Amino acid sequence: MNEKSFLKTKFREYYLKNRIPLLPRIEQREFGVGDFKKKITSRHLNFPSMNALKDYLVMETPLHISASVAYYGNVKGRTMDEKQWVGTDLIFEFDSDELNPPCMETHDSWRCPKCKKAGHGSVRACPECGSKTLLDSWVCHQCLNAAREQMQKLIDDFLLSDFGFEKKDLSLNFSGNRGYHIYIRNDVVYNLDKSAIVELMNYVTGRNLDPISHGFAEPDFSKSQKTYGPKPTDLGWSGRIARSAIDYIGKADAKSFAVDFNISTQMAHRILDRKEEMVRGIESGLWPLDFVKTKNPLEIWASLAQRFAARSAAEVDAQVTSDVRKIMRLPGSLHGATGLIAMPVKDLDRFDPLKDPIAFKGGSTKINVSRAPEFTLGGETFGPYENKTLELSDFAAVYLIAKGVAVIV
Amino acid sequence: MWSQDLLFSYEYPFTNEARNTLTSFNLVFENVPKAEIEETKKLVIAIAKKKKIDLTVQENSGDTLKSALVRYTLAKIIIGVSNSEQLKVRFAKEYSDFSYSRLKSEKVIMDLLTDLFDVDSLSFDEKDYLVGIRLEKYLKYPPREKTLELVNRNLKNGYVYLTKQSLPLFLKNVAYWEIYNSFDKDYSKAPHTFREIAKEAKGAIYIPVPKIFLTKGKLTPEKFPPCIRALSKSIAEGNMPGHFGNIALTTFLLGIGAPVDFILETYKQSAKFDPKVATYQIQYLAGKTGSRTGSEKYSAPSCKKMQDWNLCVNRDPLCEKVSHPLSYYSAKIGNFKKKGKADERKVVSKNKV
Numbered sequence: 001m002n003e004k005s006f007l008k009t010k011f012r013e014y015y016l017k018n019r020i021p022l023l024p025r026i027e028q029r030e031f032g033v034g035d036f037k038k039k040i041t042s043r044h045l046n047f048p049s050m051n052a053l054k055d056y057l058v059m060e061t062p063l064h065i066s067a068s069v070a071y072y073g074n075v076k077g078r079t080m081d082e083k084q085w086v087g088t089d090l091i092f093e094f095d096s097d098e099l100n101p102p103c104m105e106t107h108d109s110w111r112c113p114k115c116k117k118a119g120h121g122s123v124r125a126c127p128e129c130g131s132k133t134l135l136d137s138w139v140c141h142q143c144l145n146a147a148r149e150q151m152q153k154l155i156d157d158f159l160l161s162d163f164g165f166e167k168k169d170l171s172l173n174f175s176g177n178r179g180y181h182i183y184i185r186n187d188v189v190y191n192l193d194k195s196a197i198v199e200l201m202n203y204v205t206g207r208n209l210d211p212i213s214h215g216f217a218e219p220d221f222s223k224s225q226k227t228y229g230p231k232p233t234d235l236g237w238s239g240r241i242a243r244s245a246i247d248y249i250g251k252a253d254a255k256s257f258a259v260d261f262n263i264s265t266q267m268a269h270r271i272l273d274r275k276e277e278m279v280r281g282i283e284s285g286l287w288p289l290d291f292v293k294t295k296n297p298l299e300i301w302a303s304l305a306q307r308f309a310a311r312s313a314a315e316v317d318a319q320v321t322s323d324v325r326k327i328m329r330l331p332g333s334l335h336g337a338t339g340l341i342a343m344p345v346k347d348l349d350r351f352d353p354l355k356d357p358i359a360f361k362g363g364s365t366k367i368n369v370s371r372a373p374e375f376t377l378g379g380e381t382f383g384p385y386e387n388k389t390l391e392l393s394d395f396a397a398v399y400l401i402a403k404g405v406a407v408i409v
Numbered sequence: 410m411w412s413q414d415l416l417f418s419y420e421y422p423f424t425n426e427a428r429n430t431l432t433s434f435n436l437v438f439e440n441v442p443k444a445e446i447e448e449t450k451k452l453v454i455a456i457a458k459k460k461k462i463d464l465t466v467q468e469n470s471g472d473t474l475k476s477a478l479v480r481y482t483l484a485k486i487i488i489g490v491s492n493s494e495q496l497k498v499r500f501a502k503e504y505s506d507f508s509y510s511r512l513k514s515e516k517v518i519m520d521l522l523t524d525l526f527d528v529d530s531l532s533f534d535e536k537d538y539l540v541g542i543r544l545e546k547y548l549k550y551p552p553r554e555k556t557l558e559l560v561n562r563n564l565k566n567g568y569v570y571l572t573k574q575s576l577p578l579f580l581k582n583v584a585y586w587e588i589y590n591s592f593d594k595d596y597s598k599a600p601h602t603f604r605e606i607a608k609e610a611k612g613a614i615y616i617p618v619p620k621i622f623l624t625k626g627k628l629t630p631e632k633f634p635p636c637i638r639a640l641s642k643s644i645a646e647g648n649m650p651g652h653f654g655n656i657a658l659t660t661f662l663l664g665i666g667a668p669v670d671f672i673l674e675t676y677k678q679s680a681k682f683d684p685k686v687a688t689y690q691i692q693y694l695a696g697k698t699g700s701r702t703g704s705e706k707y708s709a710p711s712c713k714k715m716q717d718w719n720l721c722v723n724r725d726p727l728c729e730k731v732s733h734p735l736s737y738y739s740a741k742i743g744n745f746k747k748k749g750k751a752d753e754r755k756v757v758s759k760n761k762v
Binding site: 130161162163164165188191192195196198199200202203206207208209210211212213214234235236237238239302303306307310 | 535537544545548549551552555556558559560561562563564565566567568570648649650651652653717718719726
């Protein structure tokens with residue numbers, strides 16, 4: 001039995017015994033499927049019901065299956081125009097590798113197919129010859145937590161408080177590999193067009209933020225050099241910028257402050273001695289900068305406001321959200337590159353992405369692992385392995401085979 | 410005799426109030442006086458030719474206000490028949506600008522607001538703001554100005570809050586889209602006369618011809634530095650790159666010698682493009698208008714400045730060797746190395762423009 005057949009057999013067993021959670025408006029969605037090491041090999045599939053989808057998964061057993069976030073009036077159409085887009089879910093994706101957590105230096109590696117140089121971390125272009133590298137990516141609790149934190153930030157700071165969505169409108173899903181997806185489904189979202197979705201996405205990422213629109217204005221130089229600016233109690237981004245500025249001032253050291261304001265470290269020390277006064281100024285909407293010899297305090301604060309905003313923005317994959325025809329991994333299906341369940345998450349605080357989505361409990365398989373760093377799965381720690389033959393629990397064997405680093409012996 | 414309702418309908422012809430007023434006229438196209446049709450034709454042709462238009466009536470009388478509203482309606486049908494995107498956009502802009510110019514009193518602003526939105530979509534809970542609009546209602550109208558982008562508005566619990574300054578701007582935007590979207594109708598039964606005028610108007614449309622900047626015979630945007638490519642990409646995706654982004658992109662393009670028309674064409678790809686604002690801003694940075702008229706154009710920001718503005722993205726190995734986006738471009742096109750050549754290029758560029 002080769003690796004692909006092995007995975008298909010295991011996946012089929014899973015789909016026979018388990019239900020796929022109800023996917024709203026399934027009959028209006030486009031599906032795409034993939035094979036061993038290929039996420040999508042075919043699109044334009046559709047299913048009239050959950051039963052038809054289950055039959056397909058058992059009979060054909062694709063290693064990847066994704067469903068459109070869009071709903072179509074004529075889902076059988078071959079082109080996107082023929083399909084007639086009628087509405088959408090709003091989706092946000094959080095991938096740990098996009099966040100560059102420090103643990104990537106430990107468990108990820110790269111090698112250059114051209115000059116054969118190799119190293120640790122996630123380096124996409126070879127530093128020696130500039131060629132595109134081959135990446136060997138892994139996940140751990142630390143990087144998945146980084147993705148979870150970003151998701152929580154989006155939910156708390158933007159989706160619930162600013163956009164006013166209700167918790168019942170949100171469906172959280174582990175992707176089955178490197179991160180999470182949030183689906184927002186309600187009548188409001190259903191009727192949004194692409195430009196509205198781009199607006200929402202720009203809002204959460206702080207893209208196109210204009211400091212002047214948030215209350216920054218030229219000082220009256222005859223009176224003082226204080227710049228008008230937003231207050232921490234202001235709504236939305238205005239308040240967020242002010243709070244971030246106060247946080248920045250509170251934590252700033254003289255060296256970084258000197259660089260940011262283009263002043264000497266000595267002067268930065270003198271200014272930071274007046275931290276409390278600065279914070280009081282921002283709280284009252286008068287941003288102090290009378291201590292710096294500059295003709296344009298507004299420009300300095302406005303430029304820094306962009307940086308403050310970046311600290312408060314949610315780090316989402318903007319392309320995923322704004323692509324209204326995107327197909328996303330089907331919640332409840334198996335991820336073909338890990339064998340883990342792309343699992344709906346009911347309680348984010350208690351969810352363990354390296355334990356709860358285990359699909360194959362029990363059984364073992366003998367494999368040869370070409371190379372794998374130490375990794376945690378199902379509450380156990382495995383590896384590191386280098387060309388090693390061993391018998392592993394099925395979930396770990398499936399994981400390594402699906403990742404393409406092990407073969408059946 | 411004229412009523413406040415008729416005045417309101419004339420000033421805000423895209424409202425429900427105006428629709429009701431128009432219905433009360435029992436307008437029959439066959440009975441519309443020829444002179445009215447002639448006036449409407451003049452209006453549509455002027456819009457096509459991008460001529461300056463004054464939609465103000467000479468005096469407020471029942472007849473002049475009624476005529477103005479009828480002209481709006483007839484012009485809309487003619488432009489609908491033409492199915493010309495340029496005419497639709499220009500018409501919507503002319504009338505939304507006109508309505509905005511009339512938005513003087515807070516009472517009229519609130520009348521307009523309640524005409525256009527259900528009370529359920531509004532919130533008056535925040536004391537520092539005139540009104541909050543339900544998020545989904547606000548998003549129905551894509552922002553055409555930076556300050557109306559969602560990221561530049563204040564939100565709470567699903568409402569977008571607007572101040573005394575921003576609410577009129579929002580209503581202007583609503584007016585634009587209400588008028589623009591009202592063309593989505595079946596015009597197959599429109600009278601023959603209207604078809605003739607529509608045909609003539611289409612033929613009269615003025616389109617500025619884009620003049621492409623040439624470097625050694627061709628434009629090479631693929632050789633732009635990554636930061637500038639990212640800004641161009643953002644525009645191509647329908648966004649505007651923000652205040653500093655606009656300055657960076659425009660001054661870079663001016664720096665390589667691109668003419669204003671070409672820069673305008675670049676910005677036109679954005680859904681939020683406003684030709685009036687964009688033209689002024691580009692001319693300003695080019696030193697052709699505003700306080701710096703006649704002086705040197707603004708110089709493009711250095712790499713350090715781009716970093717300060719958070720616009721330095723996707724750095725590549727060449728970025729490490731230069732300190733200015735223009736130097737990157739120079740290195741990529743193998744130009745500007747000799748002073749003489751650069752000067753020569755400027756002359757060539759000038760002649761092309």
